[in-house]
Amino acid sequence: MRLVTAPIALDDLLAETAAPEAGALAIFCGTVRNHNENRQVKKLSYSAYEPLAEKTLADIEHEARSKFDILDCRIVHRLGELKIGDTSLLIVVRSVHRAEAYEASRYAIEEVKHRAPIWKLEEYADGTWSYVKGCSLNERHHVET
């Protein structure tokens, strides 16, 4: 499960990826901040096209393992309503040495932001809301057919 509505369980991800040969563990944690483009953000809501989002996150994990000399990569994204400070995303990478863990983690978050069909709806302090501007999937040439 890479899309969850409950808080993301870091301990579970650490246990799933535990490896005695790993000398490095990189954890990237995306959190909800209280401002965006000069506006005060009150809360966020994430939604997804789940069939493709789940597959895209799995693809990115696989790509990270193929492109970098790492032992494991796991990505979990939260959906639903989140408060300021909540964790929206966790990426866990384990490798023998630190450089590959950092690189793979950076690769994974950039790909998630550009490719995963997930949308962020911000609600502002004044009661208005808007979807955050994002990346078009049809400009990225990931179309399969």
Add this chain to the structure above:
Amino acid sequence: MLRTPVGFQSFINAKRVAMMEIRVEYYGILEQVCGTRAEQLELQDGGQVTVRDAIDRLVKRHAGLEPHREHMAYAVGEALIRENAPVHDGTVLALLPPVSGG
């Protein structure tokens, strides 16, 4: 022997044009633009019917969809598909605006 009037026969033939129905799902801002999460769309099933045909119909139904068209992507199941991909009776077509996860 009774003969069917020509005008009446044309009417019957016209009624025989096969129709198909797809389900369209709207995500992100497109749900607000179209005022619904999902809806049925009936299309004439003559020759190859494509995503483009469906979108042409939908922008007539929802004028607010047109400005989003250039940046929309389309998916069926786990796969992104192009505007020239075929749709069939029962296809569930997802309309995906630019993404902003993370």
